Ligand code: BV8
């Protein structure tokens with residue numbers, strides 16, 4: 438680990454050690470080391486000719502429900518085959534070092550929960566949950582649905598079933614967005630990890646936090662939109678830098 442990164446890790450640990458309220462925002466980058474492709478990663482196979490935003494939309498689903506269903510079943514299988522990485526585990530452990538930690542994620546995988554994090558705020562939903570696209574009725578995935586060439590149909594209205602994620606052009610869940618916004622306004626430190634910062638309103642959260650006086654820390658393998666204004670920048674993989682920050686924290690008191 439280079440000098441600059443080691444210094445930034447020590448700075449981040451010092452700031453976190455003095456914090457009582459911490460808010461964290463994660464993106465696809467924190468799951469990259471678990472083998473879950475990021476949104477930037479080129480789509481593979483059948484979907485290589487489509488950009489993620491097109492597939493993750495009502496328009497995409499109406500145009501070709503089978504293609505979009507297949508894409509989500511492909512991604513669901515990737516998530517289920519993946520394991521949390523040291524970055525997820527470091528964030529779960531960080532909760533024990535501060536008075537309040539609010540973990541906000543744009544990810545639709547459950548790797549934070551599998552790493553032991555409690556009450557994760559999923560701004561963009563869950564890839565493992567399903568409901569009817571017409572009437573909203575919940576739906577429980579059957580094994581045969583995974584290989585199906587079309588989405589299952591709703592037992593109430595025959596509408597197509599869709600994944601429980603927020604598509605582009607759709608509103609985020611109110612209560613979750615409000616809780617995330619309040620955590621950003623009230624935190625002493627806002628830690629951003631593994632996000633490019635291009636999708637709104639999630640990308641607004643670190644700005645809100647900094648405007649309310651918080652120290653913003655950005656963790657990424659490359660410069661992101663946050664690193665332009667962040668107070669501390671850790672340029673390295675979150676699976677290595679986050680455990681290093683945790684290791685640099687003073688031992689938990691009591
Ligand atoms: C909405 C679920 C009301 C689905 C997702 C204001 C300005 C401009 C546009 C808008 C605006 N307000 C609204 C919009 C429109 C739109 C938007 O933001 N468009 C962008 C693209 C310009 N927002 C919406 O539509 C939102 N809804 O606003 O509703 C409304 C409606 C209509 C019009 C106005 C208002 C809904 C957005 C949610 C969409 N759903 N996901 C699914 O997953 O299938 S978004 C999805 O993409 C992810 O959840 C995530 O949010 C985003 C991908 O970003 P990242 O997670 O950051 O991933 P990415 O691949 O981009 O980057 C990975 C990063 O990790 C990189 O920086 C890389 O360097 C780094 N990295 C890689 N490896 C590592 C690493 N870092 C550390 N360690 C590593 N090992």
Ligand code: ZN
Pocket residue numbers: 569570571572573574591592593594595596
């Ligand atoms: Zn229905």
